[in-house]
Amino acid sequence: MENHSKKSVKKAGDAPLRRSSRIHNQAKPNPGLVAAKKNAQMRWGHKKQPVFSFVPDIYQVARDSKDCVRISTGVVYAEKFAEHKCLWDENHPECPERFNAVLRRCGELGLLNRCSIIQPCSVAEAQLIALHTPELISLLKSTNNCNDLNHLENLASQYDSIYFHPSTYDCSLLAAGCTIKLVDEICKRNIQNGMAIVRPPGHHAEKNDFCGYCYFNNVALAANHALNIGIKKVLIVDWDVHHGQATQQMFYEDNRVLYFSIHRYEHGTFWPNLRESDFDSIGEGLGRGFNFNVPLNATGMRDNDYMAIWHQLLLPVAYEFNPELVLISAGYDAAIGCAEGEMELTPAVYSHLLTSLMCLANGKVAVVLEGGYYIKSLAEAAAMTLRALLGDPCPGIGSLGPPSEIMEDSIMNVIYVQRAYWKSLRHQKLYSILEPPEEDEQRHMPSLKYLHDGIKPTKYPTRDGYPVSTPSFLHYVAINLNNIIASTKLLKPEHKVCLVYDAKMMDHKNYEDKNHIEQPARISSIYKFLEDFGLLKRLHILKSRYCTDEELKYAHNESHIVEMSSLNKMTIKQLIEKKEIYQSVYFHQDTYQAACLAAGSLLEVVDSVMKGESCSGVAVIRPPGHHADIDDPCGFCIFNSVAIAARHAIKQYGLKRVLIVDWDIHHGNGTQEIFFEDSNVLYMSVHRFDGGEFFPHNGDGAASLVGRGEGEGFTVNIPWNKGNMGNAEYVAAFSQVILPIAYEYDPELVLVSAGFDAAVGDPLGGCKVSPEAFGHMTYWLSPLANGRLILSLEGGYNINSISYSMTMCTKALLGDPLPRLNDGLAPCQSAIDSINETLSVHHIYWSTLKPRIKSLPAENVLTEEKKRSSRNPPSLSSNILQQNTNGQKNExxxxxxxxxxxxxxxxxxxxxxxxxxxxxxxxxxxxxxxxxxxxxxxxxxxxxxxxxxxxxxxxxxxxxxxxxxxxxxxxxxxxxxxxxxxxxxxxxxxxxxxxxxxxxxxxxxxxxxxxxxxxxxxxxxxxxxxxxxxxxxxxxxxxxxxxxxxxxxxxxxxxxxxxxxxxxxxxxxxxxxxxxxxxxxxxxxxxxxxxxx
The missing domain is CATH 3.30.40.10 (Zinc/RING finger domain, C3HC4 (zinc finger))
Incomplete structure (x- = not known):
């Protein structure tokens, strides 16, 4: 018998090594539940049982998506839109060049040629009457072909920020009609998604009032049309810098439409100066909770501010709402250079904002042009939006820090007023205003402030009623914007997704147990599913290869490599004995070759992606790897393929930031150990921990483990402390922790240790993540690193679950529309506790997490009396109570x-x-x-x-x-x-x-x-x-x-x-x-x- 290494030596008191502790670690049934079932059986045993019983198919949604593949992106516009202009003010910002510049830039990038062009049409009057009064329609119609400029200007003075042109009526009908036509085509699945490049804009047009360059409310009319043809839930995201008060008004009592607006407010001093634009306007009646206002109370907001809104507010609520259609009121006046907005969003960030919403609603997304008045940033941002609709990789936007304090306040205020209606917003701890703060407790105190006098003029100015930038500012912006555009990499590799697979990896098998859960059929089944779903012909198939010893040394020491290479010389008896040394592994004479083939094949995917040949990739490989550490195999893993791939990318391509996301239900203790002191790799794992009792049965997966030395802060663990975690919990983990940190880290490559043992039906994981949810997780990561995203198979032991799951991930990479997840997604309290634990540990390393650790008042501090006092200055007899929050005195x-x-x-x-x-x-x-x-x-x-x-x-x-x-x-x-x-x-x-x-x-x-x-x-x-x-x-x-x-x-x-x-x-x-x-x-x-x- 050969003399094994010191690994076989046990200390006194050590627990005996088990053949497969992973298998024995399944959750035991609840005794109370067992007793209840027995009682029920005794109680109903004498009754005749029904012949048929309904058993839900856990794979039905994924199976039904087989034929749901990406189709074309639609674009609708009409040359007539260039006719509408202000005849008495040639410098008016809402000008025809806005429309022309967008078309021109989209044409320069070759985007229009890749779209299905939808023929423009005008809206029918019957559709207009649904949201606008006949009197308003008739009034606008009376201006049609009117050439009396004095009459038109005098009429315009009766409305806020309005001009009339002889063609305004026809253009307004056309803008509304084109928007409705686009939405209709999307709902009928004639196109995947689309963009309406229309003007005049619409989101300020009220039921009986023209307002803010708007005449008919294009998006509201389209939403109403969608509801009339059977769509049950519509999400409207309004990122125009002005509040779309008219859209809000039209659906304020309607729970079928969730209106979400981000707009400049400055406590009511910014146009349209309405009290109803503040965060506490949340809807009424059935619509209460379905109106979101995120007021921007300062200028200069940047990409990091908007992404914080997406991660902390919009994405959690959108997934809980689960819309069937997404409409974007796409104004670009928050883009850099626009004098109206005075914000600093880069054109590229709009592709990130949009892409994160495109996995909702089965991909049914319509973008409708609203405002945006600095022509160059408008055109560039609109083009980036259309690129995103077409499925091109999102350009990089650099490292994003935390939101500004003013933005942080607005986000927390919105969470405070909406958490009663949306369970997905209940992450913050609560405090009582009756109790003093605890040590180190950070509190947020919501407050309302309305500074506008609320007085409307009897007559509105018709000339020069808009901000004008100085020549020096325009010169500065032009240089800055040109540099941003020049440095933005618009990558579009020849192949969208590459794939590697080799049946030789099936040679690794268990001599003793032919039905061992880590079986060869795991990869062959996935490959067959990819073929059955028609995906193989859409993938760039790579040749497999073996990993060299030098490449293995990226993650393992020489003694481990030598020891594994000797397996093919051992007898079956020796191999069976040898596995007892390690934790939950088995060996075969072909194990070394299979493991080298797995690691080498993954390196082929890395090479294809890093050379620009493929945008993303999938490696269907085994044995898995993330438990294998520097000198030990562990947990069915021989060599750590993902760790080897990360080091390969760093050494061969000079990368400085590689992100590894490990969503296998078991903590990747091997990967963590390999990079524990390395700041070039950020390792983030969401896994079942159960206080250290879940495999691998140590404390390495705790949230408190953050790395060491230069790697401190670059290990992020989200440990679940119970089973039964599902889609809602993973939505929360990504939106609250993984995505914010990832955007701050700004990776150059994203590797996913894609284990599917958290999937529903897995015999080890005890969780219930649906296959389609893994597709959504993949989609959330795809905007990072210019789309360089690679999935490598790890665990997952229900053959059907892993096959459907990897198939859904592959469809996500291909840009196929993903099935909607279940309604009402909200994480359980245990998951919230785990997430908050991670936040409390990591906010000192990742500044973007700092706002999330603040607590909110349990009491209602925004009383009706306070709301009234915000409209009118408080009387002289009012007193000020100083409330201590965060150790400072806030009024x-x-x-x-x-x-x-x-x-x-x-x-x-x-x-x-x-x-x-x-x-x-x-x-x-x-x-x-x-x-x-x-x-x-x-x-x-x-x-x-x-x-x-x-x-x-x-x-x-x-x-x-x-x-x-x-x-x-x-x-x-x-x-x-x-x-x-x-x-x-x-x-x-x-x-x-x-x-x-x-x-x-x-x-x-x-x-x-x-x-x-x-x-x-x-x-x-x-x-x-x-x-x-x-x-x-x-x-x-x-x-x-x-x-x-x-x-x-x-x-x-x-x-x-x-x-x-x-x-x-x-x-x-x-x-x-x-x-x-x-x-x-x-x-x-x-x-x-x-x-x-």
């Missing part, structure tokens, strides 16, 4: 208006307390009623009642109390919250149960005894938002609005987002007070008769 308005203080005191001296929603506006109650004791008033002797009344009357008023304690408020020694006097949901309060209220009752869901609330409608007890948010979930599911806290006996209304204090609540509060303190709660509501009928 937060605490409304202390005179009228409020006259009506409120600590003892509630006033008797005018409306309760019934129907009676809120009617105080005509009889005097007799006002002097009747309330039905819920506690019984007490007249002496006690009189004494209580006397004590109440001697208490200070609220104004006096706050005035006396102002310094304590400023010092945060105490906090003040003024609850609402009433709310429309009070009539829903039910009488307390006969058994009363026990404040010691734990949460009925998780049994946690801390911070519980009781529902005042059904009287269920569930935990608060600081624990597991079960009461919030109860509200979302049942609609029950009012809950009482066991901690401080306050009452919260979810729909009103406010604390409530009203005598209707006394019975419940008194019962809780009795349970908590053993005494009754003092009555402090006066003697109003309450009528809830």
């Amino acid at each position: 937060v308005n605490l409304l202390c208006e005179g009228q409020l203080f006259q009506e409120l005191s600590l003892s509630e001296e006033t008797n005018k307390v409306p309760v019934d929603a129907d009676n809120e506006k009617n105080d005509d109650r009889s005097n007799d009623d006002q002097h009747q004791p309330p039905s819920s008033q506690p019984s007490a002797s007249s002496t006690n009642s009189s004494q209580s009344s006397s004590e109440a009357s001697n208490r200070p008023t609220l104004r006096q109390f706050l005035s006396d304690n102002l310094q304590a408020l400023v010092n945060e020694e105490m906090f003040a919250v003024v609850p609402k006097r009433t709310c429309p949901h009070l009539p829903l309060v039910e009488p307390i149960p006969k058994t009363g209220i026990n404040v010691q009752t734990p949460c009925s869901v998780c049994n946690d005894p801390k911070e519980n609330w009781i529902c005042l409608i059904c009287y269920t007890v569930q935990c608060g938002r600081y624990i597991n948010e079960h009461m919030m979930m109860h509200n979302a599911e049942s609609g029950h609005p009012l809950v009482l806290s066991f901690s401080d006996l306050s009452v919260w209304c979810y729909p009103c987002q406010s604390y409530i204090d009203n005598q209707v609540l006394y019975e419940a509060k008194n019962a809780a007070h009795l349970s908590k303190f053993g005494t009754e709660l003092a009555w402090s509501y006066g003697t109003v008769q309450v009528n809830l009928s």
Whole structure:
């Protein structure tokens, strides 16, 4: 027997080596679930079972995508658009050259020749009437062919930023018609996606008003058309620098349309100067939560600011919304050089913004030209957008840092007002404004500010009503923009995707167990699927090759290479004995050759991509590699192919930044070890960890492992601590951690350790990621590194799951439309905890993560009173409460208006307390009623009642109390919250149960005894938002609005987002007070008769 190395020596107390610890590490069934199933079987066993039962096909979506391949991109435009212009102002920015320059630049890049040209057409009046009044349509029609310039200019003065031309009516009909036609062609699958190069623009055109160069609302009309022909959900992304207030208005109460706008606002001082453009305008009625405004309160926003919006807000919400159509109101006035926007977006970033949205809605995306008034950046940005629609690689945009502080505030404000409606936005921790901050806690305090006077002129200027740049500024911008364009690499390799595969890798097999899960059929099945889906003929097939010893040394030491090379000389018995030395491996006489073939074949893919022959690549190889470290095979892995490939790219092509994304369910401990001290490789892994109990059974996959020396910060682990993770959790991991860091790192090559054992049905992973979700992950990474993206097969042990998954990834690389993921994607709390742990560790290394670790107030700090005060300057009697957030003093308005203080005191001296929603506006109650004791008033002797009344009357008023304690408020020694006097949901309060209220009752869901609330409608007890948010979930599911806290006996209304204090609540509060303190709660509501009928 040969003498094995020291690896076979065990220390005393060491656990015995197991044949395959990975196989034994499957999650055990929940005992409670097993018992429930047995009870159900006993209960229903005597009943006749149905002959048929529905078993969902977990691969149906992927299977149905077989024939869903990329088709052409459409473009629609009309030469007539060049006729519309301002006749009395030849320098007007909304000019024909905007249209001509876009067509010219797209033609120079050869983009139009690659598109399907759609014939232009005008909109029918019946379609216009759906969103615009007949009077407005008739008025515009009256200008048709009118050559009376005085009349046209006088008419224009009645509207904000409008001019009329004799052809304006025809061009407006044509612009709307072309947009609708484009959307119609996309919805009918005649084209994949498309762009409407139209003018005049439309997103400011209101139902009964022309506004902001707009006459008919092109995008809104197209969205309405899509809804009418069967599309159920439409996402409108408006990246024009001006708020598309008209589009917002048209769908403000419609939950079928999610409107998402990023616009310059500057607290209302920027046009269109509307209060409704701020972040707290979130929709009404059914549309509440479906309107997103991201206000830009400063100029100079850059690529990093917009990408932060995409990663923190738009992508999570878009995936939760799951649209069937995406419309882009594509204004380019945020691009560099535009005097209207004064922002600094590069033309190239628009391709990144768009590409990340193109995997939504089965690829149904329509881009519609809106604004943009610096001709060169407009034309270049529009051309970059069309390149993205055509599927060309996104040009690089450099390393992106964090968003500016002003942008960070806006993002956090939006999250604050929308997190109640979108579960995907609930990553931030919550704090109470009633409690001082913890050590090192970073808080965000939302605030509203509206600085515009709100006064509209009776007559609008028709000349010179736009910003004009100085010659020196234009000269500077021209030089800067020319340099940006010249340095932008517009790569388009001959082959979109290359593939390597060799059946000889199947020679590696297990002598003892022919059915071992790491079996040869893993790769042959994938290859067959690629063929069955018709993908092989669309791929550039590469020849395989063996990796040399010198190349193996990129990742492994010589002793490991020599030891593996000796396998082909061993007997079967020796090979079986040898595997016992290592953790979860097996050996065959052909193992060394297969492993060398796997690594060498991956290097062929790297060469093809780096030489510009192929844009991206797929390596269907085995044995896998990411567990193999410098000197050991491990976890079915012999040589670390991806690590070898990364070093090969660095040494042979001079790369300085290689990104490895490892989404195998097992942590790639080998890859991490190899690059642990290397800053040239950023290793990011999302894997199942289970506190170190999941394979490879060590702590290497913890979030706290970040690298060492020069490599510190370049190892990023996202460890799942439970199974059952699915699409939602991976969407969150990518949007919150992987993509932000990747964009800051700015890789030159992206390698994916593409294990598919997180896929649904895998025998080891215990997770449920769908095959199509892996396709989406691939698509998210494709804009990086000029599209240089390579997938290398790692694990995955359900043959069907890995075959469908790799097929979907390959389709994504080819640009095929991807199936929509399931609705309502939102990560579980365990995943959020894991992501937040990674953020807390890595924000010191990656500046783009810093804003994400701030916490948000649990209370509603944007009351209706505050919103009103933001419209009108606060009265002189208003006080300022200093709230400590992040260790600094930030001003937060605490409304202390005179009228409020006259009506409120600590003892509630006033008797005018409306309760019934129907009676809120009617105080005509009889005097007799006002002097009747309330039905819920506690019984007490007249002496006690009189004494209580006397004590109440001697208490200070609220104004006096706050005035006396102002310094304590400023010092945060105490906090003040003024609850609402009433709310429309009070009539829903039910009488307390006969058994009363026990404040010691734990949460009925998780049994946690801390911070519980009781529902005042059904009287269920569930935990608060600081624990597991079960009461919030109860509200979302049942609609029950009012809950009482066991901690401080306050009452919260979810729909009103406010604390409530009203005598209707006394019975419940008194019962809780009795349970908590053993005494009754003092009555402090006066003697109003309450009528809830």
